[in-house]
Amino acid sequence: MARVTRRRFFEESMIATAVAAAASQLAIADSSTEKAANSTIRHAVLGCRIRGRVHAKEFAKQAGVEIAYVCDPDETLANELAAAVEQQQGKRPQAVQDLRTIFDDKSVDTVSVAAPNHWHALAAIWAMQAGKDVYVEKPVSHNVVEGRRMIEVTAATGRICQVGTQRRSIGALKAAADFIKQGKLGDVTFARSIIYGRRGSIGSKGIYDVPKNVDYNLWLGPAPMTKLTRPNLHYDWHWDWATGGGELCNNNIHIIDVCRMLMGLEGLGQSVLSIGGRMGYEDAGETPNTQIVVHDFGTATVVQEVRGLRSDPFSKQFGAGWIVHGTEGFIAEESLFDRDGKLVETFKGPSEDHFANFIKAVRSGKRTDLNADIIEGHQSTALCHVGNISHRVGQPLPVAQIAAAIEQTDLHEDVARTFARTVTHLEDNGVDLKQTPLALGQRLTINGESFVGHEAANALLARTYRKPFELPSA
Numbered sequence: 001m002a003r004v005t006r007r008r009f010f011e012e013s014m015i016a017t018a019v020a021a022a023a024s025q026l027a028i029a030d031s032s033t034e035k036a037a038n039s040t041i042r043h044a045v046l047g048c049r050i051r052g053r054v055h056a057k058e059f060a061k062q063a064g065v066e067i068a069y070v071c072d073p074d075e076t077l078a079n080e081l082a083a084a085v086e087q088q089q090g091k092r093p094q095a096v097q098d099l100r101t102i103f104d105d106k107s108v109d110t111v112s113v114a115a116p117n118h119w120h121a122l123a124a125i126w127a128m129q130a131g132k133d134v135y136v137e138k139p140v141s142h143n144v145v146e147g148r149r150m151i152e153v154t155a156a157t158g159r160i161c162q163v164g165t166q167r168r169s170i171g172a173l174k175a176a177a178d179f180i181k182q183g184k185l186g187d188v189t190f191a192r193s194i195i196y197g198r199r200g201s202i203g204s205k206g207i208y209d210v211p212k213n214v215d216y217n218l219w220l221g222p223a224p225m226t227k228l229t230r231p232n233l234h235y236d237w238h239w240d241w242a243t244g245g246g247e248l249c250n251n252n253i254h255i256i257d258v259c260r261m262l263m264g265l266e267g268l269g270q271s272v273l274s275i276g277g278r279m280g281y282e283d284a285g286e287t288p289n290t291q292i293v294v295h296d297f298g299t300a301t302v303v304q305e306v307r308g309l310r311s312d313p314f315s316k317q318f319g320a321g322w323i324v325h326g327t328e329g330f331i332a333e334e335s336l337f338d339r340d341g342k343l344v345e346t347f348k349g350p351s352e353d354h355f356a357n358f359i360k361a362v363r364s365g366k367r368t369d370l371n372a373d374i375i376e377g378h379q380s381t382a383l384c385h386v387g388n389i390s391h392r393v394g395q396p397l398p399v400a401q402i403a404a405a406i407e408q409t410d411l412h413e414d415v416a417r418t419f420a421r422t423v424t425h426l427e428d429n430g431v432d433l434k435q436t437p438l439a440l441g442q443r444l445t446i447n448g449e450s451f452v453g454h455e456a457a458n459a460l461l462a463r464t465y466r467k468p469f470e471l472p473s474a
Contacts, residue, residue, distance in 0.1 A: 039064070040064055040065070040066050041062075041064060041065045041066070041109045041110055041359065041362060041363075042066050042068040042107055042108050042109050042110075043059050043065055043066065043067055043068060043069075043108070043109065043110045043111070043112065044067075044068055044069035044070070044071060044093075044102045044108050044110070044111045044112070044132075045059070045067060045069070045070045045071065045081070045111075045112050045114065046071045046072075046099050046102070046111060046112065046113050046114060046115050046119075046123055047071070047072060047113065047114035047115035047116070047119075047137075048070055048071070048072035048074070048077040048078050048080070048081040048114075049072075049077060049114075049234060049235070050114075050235075051114035051137050051164070052070070052072070052077075052081060052114035052115075053081060053084070054114075055112045055114050055135070055355075056070060056081055056084065056085050056088075057084075057088065058353075058355040059112065059355055059359075060085060060088045060089045061355075062355060062356055062359050064359075065110075065359060066089065066091065067085045067089060067093045068093050068094065068105075068107070068108055069093050069094045069095075069096060069101075069102050069105075069108065070082050070085060070093050070094075070095050070096075071095075071096050071097065071098070071099050071101075071102055072097065072115075073097050073098075073214055073215040073216070073218040073219040074097075074211065074213055074214045074219070074234070075095075075097055075213045075214070075215075076211075076213040078095040078096065078097065079095050081095070082094070082095040097215050097218055098215075098218055099115075099123055099126070099218075100126070102127075103126050103127055103130035103132070104130070106131070108132060109132065109133065109362070110132055110133045110134070110135070110358075110359075110362055111123075111124075111127040111132045111133075111134050111135070112134070112135040112136070112137075113127070113134065113135070113136040113137055114137050116219075116237050116243050116244070117139055117141075117142055117237075117238070117243060117244050117245060117249060118142045118220075118221065118222060118223045118237075118242065118243040118244070119221050119222070120136055120137065120139065120140055120141055120142065120146075121140065121141040121142060121146035121147065121149065121150055121471070122146075122221065122222050122469060122471060123136075124136045124140070124150055124153075124161060125149065125150060125153045125471070125472055126472070128153050128154060128157045128159040128161065129153065129157060129472065131157075131159070132159065133159050133160035133161070133358075133361075133362045134159065134160070134161045134162070135161075135162045135163075135164065135355070135358045136150075136161065136162070136163055136164065136374075136377070137163075137164040138163060138164050138165050138249075138253045138254065138257075138377065138380075138381065139245060139249040139253050139377075139381040139384060139385075140163055140374065140377040140378055140381045141378070141381055141382075141385075142222075142243075142245070142463065143385060143460070143461060143462055143463050144382045144385050144386070144449055144461045144462070145461050145462040145463075145471075146462075146463075146471060147377075147378035147381055147382055147385075148378065148449060149471060149472075149473075149474065150374050150378060151374055151375055151378055152474035153472075153474050154367075154374050155474070156474045160358070160361050160362055160365070160367060160370065161370075161373070161374040162354075162357070162358040162361065162370050162371075162372055162373070162374075163372040163373070163374060163376065163377025164354070164372070165253070165254060165257045165372045165376070165377055165380065166354035166372070167254060167257065167258050167261075168257070168261060168354075168371045168372040168376070169351060169352045169353070169354040169357055169371045169372070170334070170349075170351050171348065171349025171350040171351040171352070172334035172346070172347040172348055172349050172351070173258060173261065173262070173334060173347070173349075174349050175347040175348060175349040176262055176331055176334060176336070176347045177261050177262050177264070179331075179336070179347065180262055180263065180264070180324070180326070180331070181264060184328065185324070185326030185327075185328050185329060185331065185336075186326040186327030186328035186329075187299075187326060187327045188263055188300060188324060188325065188326040189299065189300050189301065189325060189326070189327075189412075190300065190301050190302075190303075190324075190325040190412055190414060191259040191262070191263060191300070191301075191302045191303070191322060191323065191324045191325065192302075192303050192305065192322065192323045192414075193252055193255040193256045193258075193259055193302060193303065193304040193305065193322055194255065194305045194314050194320050194321055194322070194323075195247055195251045195252050195255060195304075195305065195306050195307070195320045196305075196306075196307040196311045196313060196314060196320055197247075197251070197307070197308065197320065198308065198309060198310050198311070199247075199289060199308040200281075201281040201282075201283040201285075202230055202231065202232065202236040202239060202283050202284055202285050203230060203231035203232070203283055203284055204231075204282075204283060204284060205229050205230065205283065205284035206229065206284070207227050207228070207229065208227075208228045208229070208230065208231055209228070210228050210233060211233060214233065216228075219233070220243075220466070221466075221469045222463070222465045222466060222469040222470070222471070223242045223243050223466070224242055224464075224466065225466060226242070229284055230283075230284035230285075231284070236284070236285070238250050238287070239284075239285030239286060239287045239289075240284075240285070240286055240287070241286050241287065241392075244287065245287065245384060245385065245388055246287030246288055246289075246291070246306075246388060247287070247288070247289065247291070247306045247308060248291065248293065248304060248306060248384040248387055248388055249381070249384045249385070249388070251320070252304050252306060252384060253380055253381060253384050255304075255320065255321060255322050256295075256302065256304055256380055256383055256384065257376070257377075257380035258322045259302050259322050259324065260376070260379065260380055260383075261376075262322070262324050262331065263300060263302075263324060265297055265300065265302070266379065267297075267379065267448075268295075268379070268382055268383060268386055268446050268448075268449060269295045269296055269297040269298070269302075269383075269446060270296050270297060270298050270445065270446060271295075271296045271443055271444060271445050271446055272293065272294065272295055272296070272383075272386045272387055272389075272390050272443070272444050272446060273293070273294045273296075273390055273409075273411070273441055273442075273443040273444070274288075274291060274292065274293045274294075274387050274388070274390035274391035274394065274439075274441035275291070275292045275293075275402060275419060275422075275438055275439070275440055275441060276288035276290050276291030276292060276293075276306070276391055276438060276439060276441075277289075277290060277291075277396070277436065277437070277438045277439050278290075279308075279309065279426055279429075279431050279436060279438075280308075280309045280426075280429055280430075280431055287388070288306065288391060288439075289306070289307075289308030289309065290306060290307055290308060290309065290422065290425075290426065290438070291304070291305075291306040291387070291391065292304070292305055292306075292415075292418055292419060292422060293384075293387035293390070293391075294411055294412070294415050295383060295387070296411065296412075301411070301412040301414075301415075302383075303412070303414065303415060303418055304384075304387060305418065305422075307422075307425060309425070309426070309429045309431075310429055311425055321333055327339075329344065334346055334347045335347070352371065354371065354372070357369070357370065357371045357372075358370070382449065385461075386444065386446065386451075389444065389451075389457050389460045389461070390441030390442055390443070390444050390457070391439060391441045392441075392460060393441065393442045393444075393454070393456050393457050393460070394439040394440050394441035394442055395439060395440065396437040396438065396439050396440075397437060397438070397439070397440045398433075398434070398437060399423055399433050399437075399438070401440070402419065402438060402440045403416070403419060403420075405440060406419055409443065426438075442454065442457065444457050449461070
């Protein structure tokens, strides 16, 4: 297991070089020189924590854009962000708890959704049906059906819907995608999506008080009305199936979206398989903190890797990102390497501010101006969802049985090696895999956006909604 393979050596070498070579490519162009149209775009930010603060700051920088509202069920967060926006733009936006107040205001032109994941689709759909153009954070949805409904509503309303997968605005990646499209990387058969980031326990499961400044009914929205079972309401919703999708939907969504962009992959592939679990501690979280997801597209395989325990980086200078393999070489980050791992070139190209790209499309009214249209965001998000569904319909098994099951499949040879590395990683963290076994998910055959012959998996493609937070039809 510990033997360093030739491919592994090349991957580590090329990534270390790519990180240094690509550093200058990561800066995205400042949008402050954009020329404003005569009309002012009145914008509302939904969700006032980490990403919401970024949205408010970045949209307030856009020429001809005014932050008119900030919204959060947490009244304290909304007021804090309103004060920050006032300092930046010189005018205080309205701070509200109920997003429907914003949708009822016909003077609001655009909305950005930075609320928790379970609100993304419904907020975006309600906004578009109210005549607003929408910028929605990744993942675009809580489940696969929601994402498809967003596409349908976009078509029905004619609204603009941009997704916060901002790497699609990096010029070097566009150049790399064009390079692959021209066949210069040869046959592209394998890609790796990597997120290694230590996350500790979120605390014991129990019954906790909701902060008094939070309208919990509004915070839950379409999710079930349940007691708060973790110490922290905010952020740790990522690790609860009712409101989040784990690290796949939190961070890997960015990386698999780049893999799709580079490889030109469409749809959800032919099958999906997950191996993983919540390892190293027992807490209130439900989602895996260690996970391998294998997407079989027939002619190509994409493997997603998540590690939430202490881990060495994938290579000495690299902790997360993408590697795309072709018969003529490899692409890691924004750099091309030959088959022997020698740096050939670092791609270059004009980048664009992702928020400015949205405003440009709003002004033109052309979906084709968007760098990350909802169709692309839905497909990348749905790949994460189907990976999680495979996990949820799986079962815990001993390491030997999982390894044997992998060997008996027709999956890419790197899947077995990835599993072996993951087992070593867990053992290095003191995880007793006999006491806390990994779960082998079901290998699910995919037809379009549903599973063939698996009722339990298909049931997880959607959810039941609370009134009045129901998913509208297109």
